[in-house]
Amino acid sequence: MSRWQPDSRHRLQDAALELYLEQGFAATTVAAVAERAGLTERTFFRHFADKREVLFANEDALRERLVDAVREAPAEAGLRALVAAGLGAVVDELQPRRDELRRREPVIASQPELRERELMKLASWTEALEGALRDRGAAPGDAQLSAQSAIGVLSVAAQRWMVASGDELLAAFVERVDAELRALLGSA
Amino acid sequence: MSRWQPDSRHRLQDAALELYLEQGFAATTVAAVAERAGLTERTFFRHFADKREVLFANEDALRERLVDAVREAPAEAGLRALVAAGLGAVVDELQPRRDELRRREPVIASQPELRERELMKLASWTEALEGALRDRGAAPGDAQLSAQSAIGVLSVAAQRWMVASGDELLAAFVERVDAELRALLGSA
Numbered sequence: 291m292s293r294w295q296p297d298s299r300h301r302l303q304d305a306a307l308e309l310y311l312e313q314g315f316a317a318t319t320v321a322a323v324a325e326r327a328g329l330t331e332r333t334f335f336r337h338f339a340d341k342r343e344v345l346f347a348n349e350d351a352l353r354e355r356l357v358d359a360v361r362e363a364p365a366e367a368g369l370r371a372l373v374a375a376g377l378g379a380v381v382d383e384l385q386p387r388r389d390e391l392r393r394r395e396p397v398i399a400s401q402p403e404l405r406e407r408e409l410m411k412l413a414s415w416t417e418a419l420e421g422a423l424r425d426r427g428a429a430p431g432d433a434q435l436s437a438q439s440a441i442g443v444l445s446v447a448a449q450r451w452m453v454a455s456g457d458e459l460l461a462a463f464v465e466r467v468d469a470e471l472r473a474l475l476g477s478a
Numbered sequence: 479m480s481r482w483q484p485d486s487r488h489r490l491q492d493a494a495l496e497l498y499l500e501q502g503f504a505a506t507t508v509a510a511v512a513e514r515a516g517l518t519e520r521t522f523f524r525h526f527a528d529k530r531e532v533l534f535a536n537e538d539a540l541r542e543r544l545v546d547a548v549r550e551a552p553a554e555a556g557l558r559a560l561v562a563a564g565l566g567a568v569v570d571e572l573q574p575r576r577d578e579l580r581r582r583e584p585v586i587a588s589q590p591e592l593r594e595r596e597l598m599k600l601a602s603w604t605e606a607l608e609g610a611l612r613d614r615g616a617a618p619g620d621a622q623l624s625a626q627s628a629i630g631v632l633s634v635a636a637q638r639w640m641v642a643s644g645d646e647l648l649a650a651f652v653e654r655v656d657a658e659l660r661a662l663l664g665s666a
Contacts, residue, residue: 369662402598409597410590412598434634435659442626471623474557 299337299347301327306344307390310397315341315404342407345394348383349411353418355379360422361385369428373440376419379462380444392452416441443467479665483584487535490520494532495578498585503529503592507611514630530595533582536571537599543567548610557616561628564607568632575649580640604629 305326309318320341323359324334338344359379360372367375382392416437423433447463454463493514497506508529512522526532547567548560555563570578586592604625611621635651642651 331572370562405601406594406598409601410594413593413597431658432662434660435655438630438634439627439659439663446622446626467623472618472663474620474624475627475663 298327298329298333301331302334302337303344303347306341307393307397310345311393315401317399326476331438342404345397345404346386346407346411348415352380353415355383356415357418357422360419360426363426367426369423369432372423372426372428373419373436375439376422377444377464378461380415381464384448385460389452391448395449395452412441412445439471443471486515486517486521490517490522490525491532491535494529495581495585498533499581499641503585503589529631533585533592534595534599536575537602540568540571543571544603545606545610548607548614551614555614557611557620557624560611560616561607561624564610565628565632565652566649567590568603569652572636573648576639579636583637583640600629600633629661631659 301375303322306318306323309322310324318341320334321331323341325333338347356376356379360376363372363375372395375403376388398408420437423437424430428436444464447467448460450467451458451463453459490511493504494511497510497514506529508522509519511529511532512519515522526535544564544567548564551560551563588594607628608621608625611624612618616624632652635655636648638655639646639648639651
């Protein structure tokens with residue numbers, strides 16, 4: 291085996307997900323994950339802090355895409371267009387990972403500590419989006435509420451997308467959930 | 479000291495909050511909390527699973543108030559009125575606890591594990607509200623989105639209320655944040 295393993299990160303993620311589904315998250319050790327991936331525990335710990343973090347490996351990259359998309363949106367973009375640009379960037383990253391995300395979902399749901407961690411991820415995206423919107427001139431209160439509402443919409447849309455049987459795009463789910471929320475809040 | 483201590487739960491909560499603020503959450507032991515409250519560790523563990531749970535002691539009672547208020551709302555109440563009834567019940571419980579909540583806030587913010595736990599609390603309220611709305615006949619999608627949006631509004635309103643300098647009621651913050659969100663989402 292060559293020392294240079296450009297895909298060891300992915301192999302570890304795949305192996306972890308497989309084992310968590312097969313035998314449960316609690317029963318799976320880092321040693322077992324490394325073995326399944328054909329790598330050493332040392333390599334595992336070079337990539338991930340622990341067996342929980344394997345499931346959240348893309349969190350930072352996605353948050354950066356979200357923030358960059360808001361930052362790079364056209365100068366004339368209003369608050370809603372800025373939010374849409376940010377969500378769109380995340381959706382583009384998630385769409386090709388549908389199969390992995392569908393397998394990941396029951397693992398997350400199975401353990402309160404993983405659900406907590408998932409909520410922290412969404413909170414960190416909300417905070418990042420809020421900051422990016424403020425950087426683009428949004429009033430602090432508007433930035434906070436828009437960010438929270440947008441990540442809420444994304445989260446609900448992604449949950450529905452992951453359990454849906456067809457091949458409808460995540461973007462379509464986001465659009466529909468967004469419209470539903472507006473209708474719910476507008477029907478005073 | 480009499481064996482019957484009806485207020486030991488509150489004394490432990492007060493002592494814990496005092497110590498967490500004075501010397502930090504991480505540095506405070508259950509033994510120190512019990513000592514400050516003039517009680518034994520055994521009494522502590524009769525009331526709380528660990529030093530984290532002291533800070534979340536009212537979670538279940540509040541969730542029950544929320545659900546009961548939705549359940550008991552008038553038969554003719556629409557989705558929005560049901561949500562308002564639920565939030566109103568929680569607001570009524572939180573309002574008299576403002577000083578305690580203001581002291582609690584920086585403790586929660588100081589530790590990622592406490593922030594995770596706080597997010598789980600909000601998620602559990604969201605789920606409970608969603609279930610209560612469905613029980614009152616709301617469509618599942620509407621119940622999910624309404625609950626998520628409502629608890630989001632409550633959370634933002636409570637954050638603003640806790641740092642506000644005046645004596646304005648939490649209910650007024652909730653009303654304003656709700657109106658802001660509707661305006662943000664309605665201004666297509």
